[in-house]
Amino acid sequence: MALSVVFLAVVGATLAAAIRYKTEADAMDANQRVAGQWSAAVRGDTVPHTIPARRPVDLIQVVDARGHVTNSSRAAPEHTPLSRVRPPPDDRFQHITECGTSQGCVILMAIRATPTSGSSVIYAGMTAPSILSTNELDIGIAVGAAPIVGLVGWTSWSMLGRTLRPVQTISARMTEITGTDLSLRVPLPPGRDEITMLARTANETLARLETAVKQQRRFASDASHELRSPLAGLRACLEEALAYPGEVDPHEALRDALATTDRLEAIVADLLELARLRAADPVPPERLDLAALAAEATGARVNAVPVRVRTSSPVPVSGQRVQLARVVENLVGNAQRHAEREVVVRVEAVDGQAVLTVEDDGDGIAPADRERVFDRFVRLDDARRRDPAGTGLGLAISREIAVAHGGTLRVEDSPHGARFVLRLRSLDGTPARPPAPGGSGT
Structure with a gap:
């Protein structure tokens, strides 16, 4: 609304200035034409005592070098010059605006008949139009703009009300939503705004x-x-x-x-x-060799079930050493509890990914339980029997770490026992790929 008023005020002021400029320019042109005609008549000594004149240029005088009016139109004073301003000989033309005369404000063109100091000066002009001498134009524009301002204000208010109504509805619904019931949703207005x-x-x-x-x-x-x-x-x-x-x-x-x-x-x-x-805030990652990390984490374990680590070359990854070592220890410890004879750990680079596989030769995990084992506090019957002191949180923690590193941890198909597969992003940012067909997805 305020911007609309400012805009209309600027437009109104510009319009008034343009109208005044055009009116004054037209008056000056008309004055100059008439003054030029009678300047030629003065030089030819053919000017009557009473100069014939028609509106709007009805104020015409010829004033000699002594300042006496020698010729004039009926609307102009007979004895008092319209202006005391006389153009210099080297600049014969001069536009003049005089106020305080018997005719009020007048617009004049003064022309020296000849470029000599003793020549007469011809004044031709008119009473200044009211739009130049009064505030009528400004008042008229203001009166004309008032309905526009009112219409713009009413339209803006209506549009603002319609626009904010959905916001008010959303705000009211948000106040109804509490921590005890988060199932409520705010209404979705139509459209795409x-x-x-x-x-x-x-x-x-x-x-x-x-x-x-x-x-x-x-x-x-x-x-x-x-x-x-x-x-x-x-x-x-x-x-x-x-x-x-x-x-x-x-x-x-x-x-x-x-x-x-x-x-x-x-x-x-x-x-x-x-x-x-x-x-916790994320810790900056470091360059690690997943193969060396797996060998180090498994080598420190003491268990009756042996662990074989198979890797042919370094497999560099970007991650946090302590957390990734925790994943390897959790997976290997879980495999040792369920293995019959041995646990096999493989670390390899596959299609630009770092893949760590932990396999045991135990009873395996049923397909229906392959995702459930990653839930917190979930312990299958066999796990409870083999490790009564377990917490049921190791695999949940391992998956949290894998996801935090932009990777995946899943149970995949195996001909015997259970197979846990950890996939991590490579150093060049390649995302971890899903398991091969037949594996269990998240």
Whole structure:
């Protein structure tokens, strides 16, 4: 609205200036023509005492060198010159505007009859039009612009109201959405303007927020459930030792309590690791040899099941050493718990990707469970039997690390046992490729 008023004011002022300029220029041209005609008559000494004149140039005088009016039109004064301004001999023509005369403001053209100092001066002019001497033009333009300003204001207000109405609806709906119910969505206006994009972005943000909150709640519920079991076992062990001091071996009770405490500590440590992976600022990556990293991580393990590392050349990747070593240790440790005779680790470059494969010769993982094993606190029956102290978080942490490195971690088909395949981006930024047909996707 304010911009419209400023724009109309500028247009009005420009229009008024143009009209005034054109009116004054036309008046000057008319004055100059008439003054030129009577200048020639003065030189020919054919000027009557009363000069005939027609409007609009009806003010004509001939003034001699002494300033006396010798000839004049009926509308011009007989004795008083229209102006005291006399053009110099070397500049015979001069435009003059005089105010305060008996005719009010007048526009004149003064011409010296001959280029000599003693020649007469012819004045030809007219009363200045009202648009030049008064504010009538400005008032007229303002009166004419008032309806336009009103129309522009009403149109702007209506358009602004229609534009902001969806925003008000979105704002009202957003105030209804709380942390207890994130399923609500803001209405999506028709069209493809910025308001529609805002509503769509708000709904996408709400959907991501709802998913994140559900995951956090499920995580808290699962964590509470997993922590409750060892805490209950620890409490039962201690209560039994207190209730039956003569029947319970204190050393055995303390060993059981310590084992339960170890499991609690492992669960808490893994929970903290998951929290750090999601909340910590990213650490700058470094150039690593995945083959050397795998050999180093597996060589430090002490287990009855041997691990064979097969690699023919360095496989450079870009990543964080500690986190990638954690992935290798988790995968190898998981494979050793389920293997019968050995675990095989292969590191190779395939089509510009770094691929680490960990295989065991155990019972394998059913296709229906190949994605479920990466969920937090999920432990298959065989895993619970082989490792009662496990936390069910190792594979979840490993996948989080793989995704954070722009890679993938999946369980793929194997003729015997389980096969975990880690694919990472190469140093030139090639994205990790999906598993070969037959593998389980995320």
